[in-house]
Amino acid sequence: DAKTTQPNSMESNEEEPVHLPCNHSTISGTDYIHWYRQLPSQGPEYVIHGLTSNVNNRMASLAIAEDRKSSTLILHRATLRDAAVYYCILRGAYNNNDMRFGAGTRLTVKP
Amino acid sequence: DTAVSQTPKYLVTQMGNDKSIKCEQNLGHDTMYWYKQDSKKFLKIMFSYNNKELIINETVPNRFSPKSPDKAHLNLHINSLELGDSAVYFCASSQGSTGRGTDTQYFGPGTRLTVL
Numbered sequence: 024d025a026k027t028t029q030p031n032s033m034e035s036n037e038e039e040p041v042h043l044p045c046n047h048s049t050i051s052g053t054d055y056i057h058w059y060r061q062l063p064s065q066g067p068e069y070v071i072h073g074l075t076s077n078v079n080n081r082m083a084s085l086a087i088a089e090d091r092k093s094s095t096l097i098l099h100r101a102t103l104r105d106a107a108v109y110y111c112i113l114r115g116a117y118n119n120n121d122m123r124f125g126a127g128t129r130l131t132v133k134p
Numbered sequence: 135d136t137a138v139s140q141t142p143k144y145l146v147t148q149m150g151n152d153k154s155i156k157c158e159q160n161l162g163h164d165t166m167y168w169y170k171q172d173s174k175k176f177l178k179i180m181f182s183y184n185n186k187e188l189i190i191n192e193t194v195p196n197r198f199s200p201k202s203p204d205k206a207h208l209n210l211h212i213n214s215l216e217l218g219d220s221a222v223y224f225c226a227s228s229q230g231s232t233g234r235g236t237d238t239q240y241f242g243p244g245t246r247l248t249v250l
Binding site (some may be wrong): 064108126 | 241244
């Protein structure tokens with residue numbers, strides 16, 4: 024499976040945008056880029072996913088580099104509730120549905 | 135209604151005991167999973183079942199045995215518990231039948247297992 028690299032931690036101020044980077048230089052043409060997050064003492068939850076084009080949903084935006092070797096999860100206005108560990112995961116279109124979590128980025132949101 | 139539920143939420147037991155964790159999903163999904171999150175917070179997949187059939191079985195001691203009585207349930211039974219089994223166990227489910235690269239997993243709240 025292609026690997027992802029994320030910063031261990033990031034900090035943000037409340038109500039400011041947050042850009043969480045992810046490098047995936049060995050991504051294959053059929054790998055989708057998924058983001059999940061894990062709030063304290065909870066199970067992971069799906070945030071967003073994309074293949075080539077940028078994606079928006081009610082939670083976040085996903086910006087994918089043209090060469091697909093990196094992507095950025097964008098939280099437009101961070102709230103205290105967004106403090107969590109964010110995981111960037113590659114999922115092959117033909118894999119067997121398993122997800123390989125890395126260490127993720129721990130986001131701290133300061134009031 | 136909770137989409138993916140697990141019981142119990144906390145489980146404290148002695149070494150050598152046998153215990154089970156139950157998982158139920160009401161999303162009508164075909165695929166269910168068990169993950170383990172250790173003290174260093176790494177999440178690792180253990181098992182995956184699709185329509186009651188074992189799909190993924192990672193390198194997990196055979197003391198761990200998943201059981202799927204029906205598509206909506208995937209229980210985890212652990213024999214002869216060891217100290218190293220202490221972790222948070224998460225159940226998850228997904229549709230499974232869609233294009234797999236786009237398959238979204240829904241996680242339960244976790245079961246914190248402490249082995250003394």
